[in-house]
Amino acid sequence: MDALAGLLEGPRARGAFMIRACFEPPWSLRIEDRAPLTVMLMIRGESWITPDRGEPVLLRAGDLAIARGPDPYTCADDPATPPIAVILPGQECTYPDGRSMRGHMDLGVRTWGQRLDGSMVMLIGTYPVQGEVSGRLLDALPPVLTLTSDVWECPLTPLLMEEIVRDEPGQEVVLDRLLDLLVIAALRAWFSRPEAEAPAWYRALADPVVGRVLRLVQDDPAHPWTVASLATKAGVSRAALARRFSELVGEPPMTYLTGWRLALAADRLRDTGDTLEAIARQVGYGSAFALSSAFKRVYGVSPQEHRTRAARPAVGVAF
Known part of the structure; x- marks a missing residue:
């Protein structure tokens, strides 16, 4: 086992949560789901990722961010935009005042938000459970890491866009494996960067x-x-x-x-x-x-x- 293979062996999604989010400014989502690892791949438009502890990070089309849980963060068109929804554990979605939003923003198969033609489209994949070996991986990551389109190109984007809206037998397994590949490709690119702080x-x-x-x-x-x-x-x-x-x-x-x-x-x-x-x-x-x-x-x-x-x-x- 080479060093990087050992570090990346952790991501093994099982019934992971994947969705296509479509929004039009102003919009803001407060993420409090405590998921150990969440991947955000920008397809169209821009989004600010603001961790509770740390500086806001701007994502543009083609960029990718990985948020390490369980600390909360906010995704928005602008860091100053107040949240319109709160995402809780189990991907339960509520209004900021606590009322349930169940079904209120459904736009189709694994698609959620305000409008399908929104100027912001993001693919989101979340690992709901932390494995123990992957704990070593999580310890090696910053609260939010980003890969911009000028330093890497995601080879899986077309396939993910096609598969995420399919509703066929075995589709969850297909999406699980695609999410694993996306995370491994992104982390391999990240650890090759000079700014990556690998564990001791x-x-x-x-x-x-x-x-x-x-x-x-x-x-x-x-x-x-x-x-x-x-x-x-x-x-x-x-x-x-x-x-x-x-x-x-x-x-x-x-x-x-x-x-x-x-x-x-x-x-x-x-x-x-x-x-x-x-x-x-x-x-x-x-x-x-x-x-x-x-x-x-x-x-x-x-x-x-x-x-x-x-x-x-x-x-x-x-x-």
């Missing part, structure tokens, strides 16, 4: 010693690694590895390994039907009991509780 462990992959250790751990988490065995593989002493690893990554090698193993276990609990015993072996724990104890200590819930919560269906859209 990602930057440390460039180090000849620590980078080798990180790749060993990421590629084979089930191996019974010790600081001594990792140091031998890296060709340095235990003390040198421990010191250099902590300096570059921000935590000791075994602490990083534990976090990586538990993150992988959390993903497998959510995404597979494997037994806890099987998952324990896959991520480097000697027994289901050992994994369960470590998991509860770090996440505050048992593996079974985590699996049950992840299996709960998402709240329905209430536009």
Whole structure:
């Protein structure tokens, strides 16, 4: 697994929310849905994205923004325009005074807003649930990142525009995969930019010693690694590895390994039907009991509780 593949492995949409928004100024939407990740692709017109903590960002046609939750933000024709709607968890939509807007702005299949010929058209894709490995990805992102059309060109825009308004069997799966591809393409472009602030462990992959250790751990988490065995593989002493690893990554090698193993276990609990015993072996724990104890200590819930919560269906859209 190369470094970027490991970082981007997180986006795996399941019944993700996707919609085409069409508005005519003045308009403003207050987003309080607490979604971990939302992608906004401008098709026509302009939009300001204003996080509660940070400066407003202007999007023009062809630009893309990714908002990292759960902090709220506002999308508007102008930062000064007051909201006409509030988007809450489960994509419930209300007027600013709390009254439901259910169905009041429906414009057709996965299309919402004021008018189909509005001067602003934006495609929006939202991941409603955060996976544990993708937590490392979210930690690597700013509250709002943008890619302008002069630094990248989205190859998926025509296909997304065509597929988002289709209403055919299996359409949600098609849109889920397209959203994943859009996010991965955008993040790959973002991490190649000089302004991207990658996490410490990602930057440390460039180090000849620590980078080798990180790749060993990421590629084979089930191996019974010790600081001594990792140091031998890296060709340095235990003390040198421990010191250099902590300096570059921000935590000791075994602490990083534990976090990586538990993150992988959390993903497998959510995404597979494997037994806890099987998952324990896959991520480097000697027994289901050992994994369960470590998991509860770090996440505050048992593996079974985590699996049950992840299996709960998402709240329905209430536009």
